[in-house]
Amino acid sequence: MTDPYFFGYGSLVNRATHAYPDARRATLSGWRRAWVRSPGRETVFLTGVPAPGHRISGLIARVPGADWTTLDLRETGYARVPAQGAVAHDLHPDTDIAVYAVQPADMLTSGDHVILLSYLDVVVQGFLREFGADGVADFFATTDNWDTPIHDDRAAPLYPRHQVLHPDERALVDRHLSNLPTRIVNVPA
Template sequence: MTPYFFGYGSLVNENTHAYPDTRPARLRGWRRAWVRTDARDIVFLTAVSDPASTIDGLIAAVPGADWAALDAREYGYARHASGDAVLHDILPAPEIAHYAIPPDSNRPSGEQVILLSYLDVVVQGFARIYGIDGVTRFFETTDNWHIPILDDRAAPRYPRHQALTDDERALVDHHLDRLSAIIA
């Protein structure tokens, strides 16, 4: 049977990949967090264990169980078997994996920032899959909004950046204002 991955950040935006058979799903026992890591020069989303949390995301097939391209895209992350933690509608249940940055490679301080072009991609994906309520849940189930956000919209540094509609930009900006996020 074809395995699947669970994406909870940029992989929710179907414009950033060509993996087939995408569908909404939820991951129990995990929460999102922005983290600094030695493996990347910017802050990235990761999943952190949290028995009381469930996060929205997207599953997609990994044809031929060829994980190499996805592992390369997710460098700096470790792939984890998700077991029965993923809630989805596929029967019989396939093997599903998700990626998380190993806790021992997280750096608590540094000069790294969250790229707004990266956040835009993530929010666009959640808005298209889950609507406005899903975007609100994304912000509520993600930690470390105190990390500065670099406004790189005019010259996006995120390699899979996407054009946003005015409404999508306003949605991102609304939540950042609500959180009193620091925009650099």
């Protein structure tokens, strides 16, 4: 049996947030990213959403022994769905690949949810390391719902897999945010 792979398009692009082997760049066709609200959470999810004619960059990585338990736990709130055939990669064409996505029935259309800046920082750091500045620009361009408020938690990160960013990395995130219809908020603890 050949081990399956997952396609990561957000924090899983940042290799510092996981230890899954054989990570490599890939592209998922027919999808975009979106910030979505979900019941029972104060923060939004970054999810993949089907979008014919679009594509998103990310990483695939091997799930040894098809043991999805730890990754499924990390991705609580997402459904693991098959993605082989939609992912361009350099492995055997029959490689089993899954993507995690919030299901439409679990998405809210309104609420006071926020994006954690510490979460966004991790995502952008991963894209910068894997795809360079152009990859970061592509991440912002292929992600929807930037009108969601962003909670600046950099001083006391709430995202469990937060990373230390170099000042240039923080400046890159801030520069992209300044060009979007979003606002930075401080949410009381």
